[in-house]
Amino acid sequence: MQDGTTLITLDNVRVYYASSPDKVRKAVDGVSLHVHKGEWISIVGANGSGKSTIAGLLIGFTPLSSGSRIVEPDVTIRGVLQHPDAQVLGDTIEEEFHFALSSLSVSAEEKRIRREQALHTVGLRMSPDTTISRLSGGQKQLLNIAVALSAKPDILVLDEPTAMLDPGARERIESIVEHIIQQGTAVIWITHHLEEATLCDRIIAMDNGGCVYDGDPVAFFYALEVEGNVSRNVESESICLKLGLDPPFTVKTAQLLKQQGMLPQATPLRPEQLVREVSS
Numbered sequence: 001m002q003d004g005t006t007l008i009t010l011d012n013v014r015v016y017y018a019s020s021p022d023k024v025r026k027a028v029d030g031v032s033l034h035v036h037k038g039e040w041i042s043i044v045g046a047n048g049s050g051k052s053t054i055a056g057l058l059i060g061f062t063p064l065s066s067g068s069r070i071v072e073p074d075v076t077i078r079g080v081l082q083h084p085d086a087q088v089l090g091d092t093i094e095e096e097f098h099f100a101l102s103s104l105s106v107s108a109e110e111k112r113i114r115r116e117q118a119l120h121t122v123g124l125r126m127s128p129d130t131t132i133s134r135l136s137g138g139q140k141q142l143l144n145i146a147v148a149l150s151a152k153p154d155i156l157v158l159d160e161p162t163a164m165l166d167p168g169a170r171e172r173i174e175s176i177v178e179h180i181i182q183q184g185t186a187v188i189w190i191t192h193h194l195e196e197a198t199l200c201d202r203i204i205a206m207d208n209g210g211c212v213y214d215g216d217p218v219a220f221f222y223a224l225e226v227e228g229n230v231s232r233n234v235e236s237e238s239i240c241l242k243l244g245l246d247p248p249f250t251v252k253t254a255q256l257l258k259q260q261g262m263l264p265q266a267t268p269l270r271p272e273q274l275v276r277e278v279s280s
């Protein structure tokens with residue numbers, strides 16, 4: 001559910017690290033963006049391009065070297081980091097939820113309900129007194145996602161959340177995201193797997209600390225020429241390919257068909273869209 005309301009703004013943000021006494025590493029170098037209610041944004045880019053640094057800025061734990069981070073009043077932000085162990089605080093599942101929900105002014109019963117609902121949503125069927133150190137990496141990641149969801153955040157930042165998940169759990173996370181964006185949560189999903197960037201509303205591509213694309217997924221994956229309201233495929237390389245990123249299987253298949261003279265105007269991103277184009 002998008003209504004254009006801005007939740008957070010990063011304005012010309014820079015994050016520099018001293019890499020040697022006389023050199024700086026520019027992890028993020030002059031990026032500006034607004035995140036709106038109910039938006040699904042994918043952040044993509046090569047290793048070291050600055051994606052996780054942007055995640056840290058949005059969540060609020062990465063200090064700025066310059067620029068500003070403006071969070072609108074009463075906006076709750078939660079994040080799930082790439083490495084599940086990096087954010088686990090409790091010894092048991094119950095403790096983990098207790099820490100995560102301690103700042104919210106809701107009753108103990110409401111906290112229990114939220115915990116049960118969140119565990120059910122991510123598909124973790126475990127007793128609250130389960131010891132976290134006994135969970136697999138993927139289960140810990142599902143727990144982190146459940147803990148983040150239980151706070152009912154306005155913004156959920158997911159930094160490569162599916163890296164340790166099996167295909168079934170990945171699909172479950174995608175459908176959870178589809179559900180929460182309908183309810184107005186903004187989701188920022190950082191990924192190396194561009195298949196996961198085909199459901200979003202907006203792609204932000206990072207390269208060498210800068211934002212080199214911020215827009216529609218179709219125009220990221222296909223080279224398009226736009227005239228008025230009409231866009232058509234052109235033969236030059238897409239932005240995705242120019243950045244050296246691996247397009248989703250569906251896009252690669254469609255490109256092969258285009259080279260054979262088929263589907264000249266089609267721009268499918270998902271397998272079901274390709275099937276529709278081929279069979280129409």
Ligand SMILES: Nc1ncnc2c1ncn2[C@@H]1O[C@H](COP(=O)(O)OP(=O)(O)OP(=O)(O)O)[C@@H](O)[C@H]1O
Nearest residue numbers: 017025026027045046047048049050051052053054
């Ligand atoms: N704490 C730090 N100290 C020094 N350099 C850092 C630190 N954090 C990040 N960097 C550097 O900043 C750059 C951007 O890192 P970042 O983790 O944001 O990239 P990324 O796009 O998320 O990479 P990956 O896809 O490999 O996770 C990299 O060159 C990285 O080495």
